[in-house]
Amino acid sequence: MNDLQNGVVLLVEDDLGDQKLIKMALANSETPCRIQVAASGEEALEYLKRNRGDPSQSLPRLILLDLNMPGMGGREFLRQIKMEPQLCHIPTVILTTSDSKTDIEQCYRLQASGYIQKPSSIMAFNEVVRKLAKYWFMTSILVKNSLDNPSRQTIRLDY
Amino acid sequence: MDTLISTVILLVEDDPGDQKLINKSLANERIANELHICSCGEEALEYLQGGKNNNAATPMPDLILLDLNMPGMGGKEFLRTIKSDSDLCTIPVVILTTSDADKDILESYKLQASGYIKKPVSLEQFQKIVHDLQEYWFVICKRVIPGSKHECQNDKCFAGG
Numbered sequence A: 001m002n003d004l005q006n007g008v009v010l011l012v013e014d015d016l017g018d019q020k021l022i023k024m025a026l027a028n029s030e031t032p033c034r035i036q037v038a039a040s041g042e043e044a045l046e047y048l049k050r051n052r053g054d055p056s057q058s059l060p061r062l063i064l065l066d067l068n069m070p071g072m073g074g075r076e077f078l079r080q081i082k083m084e085p086q087l088c089h090i091p092t093v094i095l096t097t098s099d100s101k102t103d104i105e106q107c108y109r110l111q112a113s114g115y116i117q118k119p120s121s122i123m124a125f126n127e128v129v130r131k132l133a134k135y136w137f138m139t140s141i142l143v144k145n146s147l148d149n150p151s152r153q154t155i156r157l158d159y
Numbered sequence B: 001m002d003t004l005i006s007t008v009i010l011l012v013e014d015d016p017g018d019q020k021l022i023n024k025s026l027a028n029e030r031i032a033n034e035l036h037i038c039s040c041g042e043e044a045l046e047y048l049q050g051g052k053n054n055n056a057a058t059p060m061p062d063l064i065l066l067d068l069n070m071p072g073m074g075g076k077e078f079l080r081t082i083k084s085d086s087d088l089c090t091i092p093v094v095i096l097t098t099s100d101a102d103k104d105i106l107e108s109y110k111l112q113a114s115g116y117i118k119k120p121v122s123l124e125q126f127q128k129i130v131h132d133l134q135e136y137w138f139v140i141c142k143r144v145i146p147g148s149k150h151e152c153q154n155d156k157c158f159a160g161g
Helices: A016-027 A041-052 A074-082 A101-109 A122-139 B016-027 B041-052 B075-083 B102-110 B123-140
Strands: A008-012 A034-038 A062-065 A092-096 A115-117 B007-012 B033-038 B063-066 B093-097 B116-118
Touching: A008 A016, A008 A041, A016 A034, A016 A122, A034 A041, A041 A074, A062 A074, A074 A092, A074 A101, A092 A122, A101 A115, A122 B123, B007 B016, B007 B041, B016 B033, B016 B123, B033 B041, B041 B075, B063 B075, B063 B123, B075 B093, B075 B102, B093 B102, B093 B123, B102 B116
Parallel strands: A008 A034, A008 A062, A062 A092, A092 A115, B007 B033, B007 B063, B063 B093, B093 B116
Antiparallel strands: none
């Protein structure tokens, strides 16, 4: 059972090509979900802050975050949401081209819940997104942030 | 992407039956790993202190699997403590517990757990979970490499929500 019908994944990514790739990979995975795209840290933060105080809006259950974006980069965005009591519980996974040891360490220090280097081939990219989605939507239980489904928003393991 | 990686996993779990199941599940995995087991939060903190001191018998883990309900210092308190420690806060912690209560799930994520898994009952189910955990944390995710510690002077450790 996939309960992400009522759940949102927030994708923070400025590259249009990567936006498309990730959306398609998620749509074709075992766990399709609704995706909200923000093209910058500022846009993403604005979206989250707008929704967090509004009882009629859901918060995303998972955030996929690029690091290198113009304006507010991924690190700064991560730092800010982790300081917000109403947002800090949302797992945030870094999805970036960088494999710098410093970037990796910094992001985990800022409490990223995973750090993935974007593969260069489309097939590998799809595979990575599929596995990422499997871990968060099937293996793990996520906080139900959706308000329109009153029943339990957690996934029953089908093992 | 199937490289043999040597990884250290710390299991913080008081139930001997579950300890055995997880041990067995990991032994069947293709990825070489070292499993260390502590039966309570206090013991795990001592273990990690040893890791900080480069004690070969208690190497720093690449991943911590954490039960919530343990005698003495419970899982949440242990999690809060390590997330306030700048030498330990970069280690991913995944909750592995019998509880699927919303309160426990939310609190764990607020304390910066990086996953929350309800304990299954059979070996087969444990094996599947262990496989999925390794796929995510050791195959597709990058890990912090020891020695790459960067002076993030402006980055305070998350001190708990």
